[in-house]
Amino acid sequence: MQDPEEPEKEPSAHSGVESAWTDTEQEDLDGEGTEKTASPDRNGFLARLTIRGTKGSEGFLPWRGPSTRFEPGPLGLLGMMLAAMSVTLLLLQGGTGGFGGDGEEAEETPDTIPGPPGEELRIMPVGGALTQGSSGDHTWRYHLWSHLDALDVEFDFVGPHDDVYSLEDEDFGDHSYADPDFDPEHAARWDRSAQELAGETAEVAAEYAPHYLLLLAGTEDILSGDGAEHALESIGETVSTVRVALDEARFVIGELPPVEGTDDDERFNSEIEHFNMGLVDLAEQLTSGDSPVVIARVAEDYAPAHDHWDDRHPNTRGEIKIAAAFADALADPLGVGDTYPRPFPELSVGPRTAPEPSAEEDTDGLLLSWENVPGATDYRVVQRRVEPDPDEATVLPAEVESDGRERFLLVEALLSGAEYEFVVHPYKGRDKGKASAPIELVYDDQPPSGPEGIRVRTDGTVVWKRVGDASHYEVWARVLDCAVGDDARSPVEESDFEAMDNTDDNDAEDEPADPEPRPTDPSRPDPPPAEPSDPPAAPPSSGGCDPRDDKGPGSGDGWQTLGSVEEGSEWEPTISGPYEIVIRSYRDYVPGGYSNSVLLEG
Numbered sequence: 001m002q003d004p005e006e007p008e009k010e011p012s013a014h015s016g017v018e019s020a021w022t023d024t025e026q027e028d029l030d031g032e033g034t035e036k037t038a039s040p041d042r043n044g045f046l047a048r049l050t051i052r053g054t055k056g057s058e059g060f061l062p063w064r065g066p067s068t069r070f071e072p073g074p075l076g077l078l079g080m081m082l083a084a085m086s087v088t089l090l091l092l093q094g095g096t097g098g099f100g101g102d103g104e105e106a107e108e109t110p111d112t113i114p115g116p117p118g119e120e121l122r123i124m125p126v127g128g129a130l131t132q133g134s135s136g137d138h139t140w141r142y143h144l145w146s147h148l149d150a151l152d153v154e155f156d157f158v159g160p161h162d163d164v165y166s167l168e169d170e171d172f173g174d175h176s177y178a179d180p181d182f183d184p185e186h187a188a189r190w191d192r193s194a195q196e197l198a199g200e201t202a203e204v205a206a207e208y209a210p211h212y213l214l215l216l217a218g219t220e221d222i223l224s225g226d227g228a229e230h231a232l233e234s235i236g237e238t239v240s241t242v243r244v245a246l247d248e249a250r251f252v253i254g255e256l257p258p259v260e261g262t263d264d265d266e267r268f269n270s271e272i273e274h275f276n277m278g279l280v281d282l283a284e285q286l287t288s289g290d291s292p293v294v295i296a297r298v299a300e301d302y303a304p305a306h307d308h309w310d311d312r313h314p315n316t317r318g319e320i321k322i323a324a325a326f327a328d329a330l331a332d333p334l335g336v337g338d339t340y341p342r343p344f345p346e347l348s349v350g351p352r353t354a355p356e357p358s359a360e361e362d363t364d365g366l367l368l369s370w371e372n373v374p375g376a377t378d379y380r381v382v383q384r385r386v387e388p389d390p391d392e393a394t395v396l397p398a399e400v401e402s403d404g405r406e407r408f409l410l411v412e413a414l415l416s417g418a419e420y421e422f423v424v425h426p427y428k429g430r431d432k433g434k435a436s437a438p439i440e441l442v443y444d445d446q447p448p449s450g451p452e453g454i455r456v457r458t459d460g461t462v463v464w465k466r467v468g469d470a471s472h473y474e475v476w477a478r479v480l481d482c483a484v485g486d487d488a489r490s491p492v493e494e495s496d497f498e499a500m501d502n503t504d505d506n507d508a509e510d511e512p513a514d515p516e517p518r519p520t521d522p523s524r525p526d527p528p529p530a531e532p533s534d535p536p537a538a539p540p541s542s543g544g545c546d547p548r549d550d551k552g553p554g555s556g557d558g559w560q561t562l563g564s565v566e567e568g569s570e571w572e573p574t575i576s577g578p579y580e581i582v583i584r585s586y587r588d589y590v591p592g593g594y595s596n597s598v599l600l601e602g
Contacts (some may be wrong), residue, residue: 113292114248115335117211121155124187124210126201126238127217129313130257130322131188134165136351136375136428138178138316143323144214145182148330151337158208159187168372168405176374178316178352193220194234201238206245212336213242214326216254216298218275219312222268223259228275232282239286239293247291252329253279254296257318260304261311272299294333296325309429315349350433351375351426355407357436359422365412366443368422372405376426376433381409386419386440388589393421416444416471417589448585450593451569456600462581463570464595470585473565478558480578480599482545545578545601552582552594573600 125131125141133139141157148155162184166174177184187204194217205213215238218231239251255276258269276299283293298321304311307318314322324340331339357370368381379400384393400409414420420443424436451464451473462475553559559582565571571583579600585592 112289113294113333114250114290121153121212121336122158122208122210123155123212123214124158124205124208125214125216126159126186126197126204127188127215127254128192128194128197128220129165129188129190130219131186131214131216132161132163132165132190133177133319134190134313134375135167135174135176136178136353136373137164138319139164139184140314140319140322140326141184141186142177142179142182143320144326147323147327147340148337149182153337155336157183157185158210159185160204160208161186161188165190167375167377174374178375191220192217193224193226194218194231194238195221195226198234198237198241202241202245205242205249209246210249212250212252212330212334214252214254214296215239216256216296216322218256219259219272222256222271222275223262223312228271228278231275232278235279236282236286243288243291249291250334251286251291251293252296252326252334253283253293254322254325255279255298255300257298257302257307257314257322258304259312260308292334294329296322296329298322298325300325309349309431313429315428315431316347317344317349320344320347348434350428350431352434353426354434355379355424355426355436357422357424357439359439359441361444362410365410366414366420366441367408367410368424368439369406369408370424370436372402372407373426373433375428377429378427379407379409380425380427381411382423382425383411384421385415386421388418393423414443415588417587418443444587445590447590448587448592451583451585451595454581454583454595454598456581456598460600461570461572462583462598462600464583466569467585467592469587470592471587472567473569473571474584474586475562475565475571476553476559476582476584476594477562477575477579477600478548478556478560480545480580480601481548482578545599547580547597547599552597553584554594575600577601 125144131139131141133141145157161172162175163172164174164177165172166176172190175184187201187208197215197217201213201215215235217238218228218235221231221234222228235253239253242249242251256272258272259265262268279295283295286293302318302321304318307314307321309315321344324342324344327337327340330336351373352375353373355370355373355376357368360367360369381396381398381400382393383396385391396409396411398409398411400407402408411422420441422439426433426435448467448470451467451470453465454462455464456462464473548558549556551557562574564586565583571581573581577600580597581600582597583595
């Protein structure tokens with residue numbers, strides 16, 4: 001890089017920290033030689049800045065604003081001292097400092113913005129949570145890196161860290177990027193305030209010697225109640241202390257995006273707007289010839305309800321808008337790469353990894369479990385009954401629980417024998433991510449045993465012992481084969497049973513139709529019970545009546561259902577005459593075993 005001639009030298013680490021600043025206001029002259037001071041309507045931090053006007057020159061990018069001298073606070077002075085010490089050590093060890101390469105101090109051009117240095121560009125993203133990102137994010141660093149890489153810009157992201165913040169562990173060291181195929185190095189920490197960055201960035205910059213610092217900070221300061229003025233002062237101290245170590249560093253400072261969903265959006269967004277307006281003045285006053293400060297228009301067209309996954313942190317859409325703002329500022333006026341292409345690409349939001357749930361029957365229901373996916377802060381499980389009687393898909397109201405990295409949900413009130421479908425949807429804040437593949441299964445399809453102890457009481461009531469896992473029972477009957485007198489004898493024909501049989505003969509001979517079961521939970525939709533058929537007239541008997549064969553309803557002829565017993569374990573006959581009775585147990589939709597038969601003679 002050609003060094004321009006030095007009409008006036010800014011203080012640097014080589015001239016000592018003490019001589020860099022004064023404790024009194026400095027009077028400056030504009031291009032006509034007259035005194036020019038900060039405008040009287042500025043207050044607080046900005047009122048402490050003074051302006052030095054300069055003339056333009058040809059051959060360089062146009063300079064947007066005047067240079068300034070800045071008075072850091074105590075935290076900034078500490079940062080400058082640390083930075084100066086770091087630079088001194090680097091000079092002793094390497095024989096060079098800043099970007100001069102040969103140990104000579106770079107010359108300043110106060111009326112121009114310098115173009116990129118003639119070597120691989122070292123870019124250091126600096127900031128808090130918005131810059132570091134969290135589990136499952138691309139981060140805006142990724143989108144900016146991809147943009148510059150596609151333009152064949154020779155650059156390297158630098159910094160002491162390469163991670164995102166783990167939302168699950170609430171700690172650093174997570175590397176679950178949505179796409180890890182980029183240079184992830186940075187100097188950002190989750191929840192770091194601009195005030196904290198002012199005290200530590202200079203030392204980091206001295207170690208990594210970036211040509212460009214991309215700074216996005218201040219949200220945490222404002223949301224914690226410190227206000228825009230405090231955040232602007234911290235940004236100014238960061239720039240000034242870094243310059244002690246790197247007097248040719250270029251700065252791109254990002255506007256703050258608005259928030260949505262805090263406990264006082266109106267107040268916080270008013271402070272954020274004040275901060276963003278103050279950045280314009282701050283950049284003009286901090287800019288020097290060799291060390292320009294430009295603004296990335298992050299807030300432009302930013303819609304927090306659409307571009308945040310929670311009240312303040314960007315989703316993929318927000319990340320792209322932040323990256324585009326920094327890319328635009330690097331391109332113009334700093335001459336690095338090109339502006340970000342519009343319209344922006346449409347990318348999915350929310351967790352990009354689909355959960356992989358498994359299901360296991362439990363004594364209390366169905367236990368769904370899966371491993372946590374990167375970035376997920378919540379899950380919603382959708383249930384649908386496939387058959388019988390399909391219903392609409394509904395989100396289960398139960399809360400997903402966690403055990404380490406495993407998530408699980410106990411699904412209750414399912415109907416035995418029904419087929420269900422379950423889908424797990426991960427969410428990052430309010431953004432739905434990639435859903436799991438559906439799990440389809442028949443729940444609890446083991447049949448209950450048949451009733452035991454069936455008998456007929458003296459009053460004709462049929463009773464039996466309860467089956468522990470049965471929800472209801474079904475009564476089956478068929479006419480007995482009885483001996484009759486000569487004057488009344490007639491053969492028992494199949495036509496005698498047609499009055500009972502609502503299906504064709506083949507269906508009656510094969511497997512009788514299953515009844516519609518009654519669900520165990522009355523809050524669930526009840527399948528309609530089967531309507532009993534009219535029983536056939538019993539033949540007159542003048543002798544003993546016997547079963548027609550030793551086969552029950554599953555294989556014998558002539559059996560017909562008389563309906564369900566919804567409660568209890570007894571049935572009061574609604575027919576009279578010689579019949580054979582069998583009771584079958586059910587658990588919801590699962591047909592169980594048959595009882596032995598008893599003879600009902602009335």
